Amino acid sequence: MRADAERNRARILDTAIAAFAAEGLGVSVQEIARRAGVGTGTVSRHFPTKDALFEAIVASRVGRIVDRVQDLAELPDQQGAFVEFLTILTEEGAANVGIAQAFAGAGYDMDAAAAAVGYDFDAAMAAALHRAQDAHVVRADADVADIKALMVSCMSRGSADQATRARMIDIVARGLRPPESAGG
Amino acid sequence: MRADAERNRARILDTAIAAFAAEGLGVSVQEIARRAGVGTGTVSRHFPTKDALFEAIVASRVGRIVDRVQDLAELPDQQGAFVEFLTILTEEGAANVGIAQAFAGAGYDMDAAAAAVGYDFDAAMAAALHRAQDAHVVRADADVADIKALMVSCMSRGSADQATRARMIDIVARGLRPPESAGG
DNA sequence: GACTATCCGGGATGGCCGTCCCGGTTGTCA
DNA sequence: TGACAACCGGGACGGCCATCCCGGATAGTC
Incomplete structure (x- = not known):
């Protein structure tokens, strides 16, 4: 070359x-x-093709996201780990409009692009969710698609201030708690 | 003519x-x-213009939505009323892809189109939210933009089954409860 | 310093879109 | 029934896009 x-x-x-x-x-x-x-x-x-360029943006970010999400498995506090998981996704989306759009499904297949650069984004999300569910931090009936949909909401407030994003994460995290656990 | x-x-x-x-x-x-x-x-x-056609879809639905939302003010059970409010929006979005897209902000201004046919959509949403907040059913720091963003999540599961939509509404409704209230 | 494979620039192409316009048609009313 | 205004159909137009292509330039090599 x-x-x-x-x-x-x-x-x-x-x-x-x-x-x-x-x-x-x-x-x-x-x-x-x-x-x-x-x-x-x-x-x-x-x-x-433009898809190849799109893959570039995914490759530039998704690896870091997946790594950060996987690191959360080490934390002893799984409640905090799950909130951190939501925060990572939200902040990455807020910092990167393209990631947020891809997440929202704007004509590009994020999972496929992630797979093309050697990352299984969906599996990382599923693992984080299942860890939280095993620790009884997240209700058992929630699935990965639920989380993804809710993350779109949080990311869509990316242009708002940090307090707003934190509030959205708090709302989602509380909503995902197992029904039997007390609030606070 | x-x-x-x-x-x-x-x-x-x-x-x-x-x-x-x-x-x-x-x-x-x-x-x-x-x-x-x-x-x-x-x-x-x-x-x-295509916007004029878009207005048609808004006009065909938004009036009914606003009316149904305003009717909720009559209910004595404001907790139930707020869940019903979320349900109305979700089901309308699920039944109408165009409404869901407009809600998600896909290049069209839903509030403007609603105003053009004589409805103040934003005010109706704000009223429903404030009623719920006055009844201490929804946390005081949530704003209309939060609700709109969360509704996009619920509507995006519109193609899923009814149980999934109900679960999404439940997650959002629980997340929006005032932090001091107990769960269940 | 010259030669060639490689690469560059940007116009061409084709597709899709919303909008505009004109020749032909049709409904309406005298 | 005739005549005219209103209306219709669908092609034309211009804009935007991704992708392809070719004449010209240039980097690397001998």
Whole structure:
């Protein structure tokens, strides 16, 4: 691979990741080319489809998310661990509009993109949920799709202040508690 | 207005409402024209923009929603009334993909469209929330935007079975309870 | 310093969309 | 029944998009 080709590829990748993170997946390929200072042909040669660019943003974030979620298994306090799990997802979505949109299912398959870069996002979510359920911190009838749907709500308040996001997480976490446990 | 013109207008309106309800706001104007058995020009003459068609779907539903929500003020059991409020929104969204998308903010301003047909959707939501908060059924720090965001989650499970939707409502309703109240 | 495989730029292409317009038709009323 | 205004159909237009392609430039090598 020629040096200039590799340089351009890196510039396009960085530009795409930044654009998708800041403005979402609606940014056009031409706009990314313009911002990267290259032609549209150069983009589509390195990344034949927009999905390939989308994978870039997933790859840049999902690994970190999965790792952080898996680390929570070590914590002794599973109640705190589950809240932290919700917080991680919410804050990642708030910090990255593209991630939030992908999470909400805006035309891209996040699980597939994660799998393409070697991560099983769905399994990580399921594991975190089941840990919380085994510790009787989350009601047994909740499933992964419930969590995903609720996370979309939290992420959608990403542009609001931090207190709002924390409140949303608190609402969701309380709602997911086993019915028999007392509130507070 | 000529009789055939009025006939066509009604056919287009019915077709648009049905299409948006069943498949969402992504259905093209040309497709609506095709299904209504008219030309695209006929559609755009009666409804100059797609927003005008979108207003049709809002008008066909939002009035009923607002009325049902306002009726809840009469109920003596405000805990039950609030759950019913969540249920109304969820079921309406589940039954109408277009409403759910508009609620999620898919490029259309639902409040503006509601206002155009004489309903103040936002005020109705705020009133329902405040009633619940005055009755100490919902935590005082929740705001209308929180409720809207959480409703998007519930509506997004609209294609799932009724038990799933009920579970989502239960999760949200519990999460919104005042922190000091006991669970169960 | 020249040669060639590689890569670049950006216009071309095709698809989908909403909106506009005009030639032909039809409903309405005298 | 005739004539005209209102209306219809669907193609035209312009915009936006992702993707493809080719003439020209350039990096790497001998």
